[in-house]
Amino acid sequence: MDPELEAFLPLFPPADLSDPVAVREELAALAAKLPPPDTTGLVVEDRTVPADPDVPIRIYRPNAARGALVWMHGGGFVMGGLDTEHPWAARLASLSGAVVVSVGYRLAPENPFPAALDDAYAALAWTAGHAAELGVSPDRIAVGGHSAGAGLAAALALRARDRQGPAICYQLLNQPQLDDRQETWSQRNFTDTPWMNRSKITASWRHYLGSAPATPYAAPARATDLAGLPSAYIATAELCPNRDEDIAYGLRLLQAGVSVELHQWPGTFHGSQAILSAEVSQRQLAELGTVLRRALTEC
Numbered sequence: 001m002d003p004e005l006e007a008f009l010p011l012f013p014p015a016d017l018s019d020p021v022a023v024r025e026e027l028a029a030l031a032a033k034l035p036p037p038d039t040t041g042l043v044v045e046d047r048t049v050p051a052d053p054d055v056p057i058r059i060y061r062p063n064a065a066r067g068a069l070v071w072m073h074g075g076g077f078v079m080g081g082l083d084t085e086h087p088w089a090a091r092l093a094s095l096s097g098a099v100v101v102s103v104g105y106r107l108a109p110e111n112p113f114p115a116a117l118d119d120a121y122a123a124l125a126w127t128a129g130h131a132a133e134l135g136v137s138p139d140r141i142a143v144g145g146h147s148a149g150a151g152l153a154a155a156l157a158l159r160a161r162d163r164q165g166p167a168i169c170y171q172l173l174n175q176p177q178l179d180d181r182q183e184t185w186s187q188r189n190f191t192d193t194p195w196m197n198r199s200k201i202t203a204s205w206r207h208y209l210g211s212a213p214a215t216p217y218a219a220p221a222r223a224t225d226l227a228g229l230p231s232a233y234i235a236t237a238e239l240c241p242n243r244d245e246d247i248a249y250g251l252r253l254l255q256a257g258v259s260v261e262l263h264q265w266p267g268t269f270h271g272s273q274a275i276l277s278a279e280v281s282q283r284q285l286a287e288l289g290t291v292l293r294r295a296l297t298e299c
Contacts, residue, residue: 001239002267004278012195017078017203020109024079031083034274037090044090046082051122056104058082059134060093067140067296068099068131069172070124070156072149074271076177076196076204077108077116080149088146095289098142098296099134101127105152112210113218120156128166140299142230142292144172147196147242147270148204151177154220154249157229169299171232172292175270176249177242179221180205180214184244193239196270201241221245226256233261233291235284240270261291 013026042060049055071092073085082104089102105119124143131138143153150173160168182188182201191198209218216223234250236243243264250262265284273281 001269002272002278002280004280005268005272005275008275008278009194017076017200017207020078020107020207024107027075027079027084030274031087034087035276037087038094039090042090042093049122049126051119053106055119055122055126056082057123057126058086058089058102058104060089060100060102061134062093062097062099065097065099065134065136067142067169067299068101068127068134068136069096069142069144069292069296070101070103070120070127070153072103072105072116072120072143072145072152072156074145074147074149074175075107076200077148077208078204079107081107091285092289092292095286096292096296098292099136101134109207109210113208113212116152116208117155117159117217120152121159124156124160124166124168137299139167140169140296141167142170142172142296142299143168144170144174144292145176146174148177148208150174151220154178155217158220158223159217161228168230170230170292170295172288172295173232173234173246174273174288175235175237175240175242176220176246177201177204178219178249179245180209180219181221182241184248186244187241190239190241190243193241194269194272196241198241221249226253226258229253229256229258231259231295233288233295234263235288236262236264237268237270237272238264238266239268242270263287
């Protein structure tokens with residue numbers, strides 16, 4: 001493990017999702033300890049997307065943005081929200097120059113699949129419909145997220161393809177949670193890794209799926225046809241249970257004719273980019289911004 005990251009391990013709470021309310025409070029407390037992002041040059045606004053029920057979003061608007069990113073937070077489908085995601089959404093907007101629409105989707109287990117995906121799709125449709133108001137081109141809209149949020153983004157790309165819109169030009173997938181089957185080497189062997197391990201992911205899928213079957217819209221790795229999806233950036237952490245399913249998904253996208261950039265970050269663990277003092281974390285965040293800026297320019 002990267003020594004700069006290892007020094008912070010005692011600050012991370014145990015990997016446990018047995019009490020969703022408690023872990024939400026723990027994540028909120030952890031996020032509150034992070035240094036606030038610099039929002040200079042950004043207009044930050046809370047809005048509501050009309051849906052059933054309405055979906056809260058937070059918009060980060062830099063000057064002269066050419067494209068937009070619909071962004072889903074991490075948290076194993078169980079925790080997180082607009083406030084805990086604020087440091088990352090603001091940094092993404094500043095680093096990329098894109099309008100970032102952060103989505104406060106409904107959480108499991110109170111709202112199992114497909115609630116979160118429905119909310120994400122409503123936010124995507126709203127962003128496309130309000131592109132002129134946001135000052136962006138409607139053909140330069142990307143989707144992305146971290147962890148479970150990245151899994152939602154991948155599922156959103158599948159649904160948008162199958163419904164023939166709204167158009168998505170890029171997928172920005174950071175350590176995505178894609179496969180409920182947990183059959184890869186990393187899923188079977190990473191039982192004691194920091195922050196995210198096999199048992200925590202098992203609980204996450206149980207909360208998210210509830211009694212519903214695991215379709216490709218819930219677990220995108222189950223999709224048999226990946227043709228026609230947007231180009232993608234996939235980042236993985238070396239000590240993350242999701243690592244191997246993410247790499248496999250990237251290879252399958254390539255084999256389906258989808259352009260993919262795949263970056264495996266050595267010495268990192270799931271969510272370790274939150275340790276902003278580490279050089280590798282700074283490189284990870286900078287790359288997300290650079291990749292998104294380039295992708296939205298080329299769309």
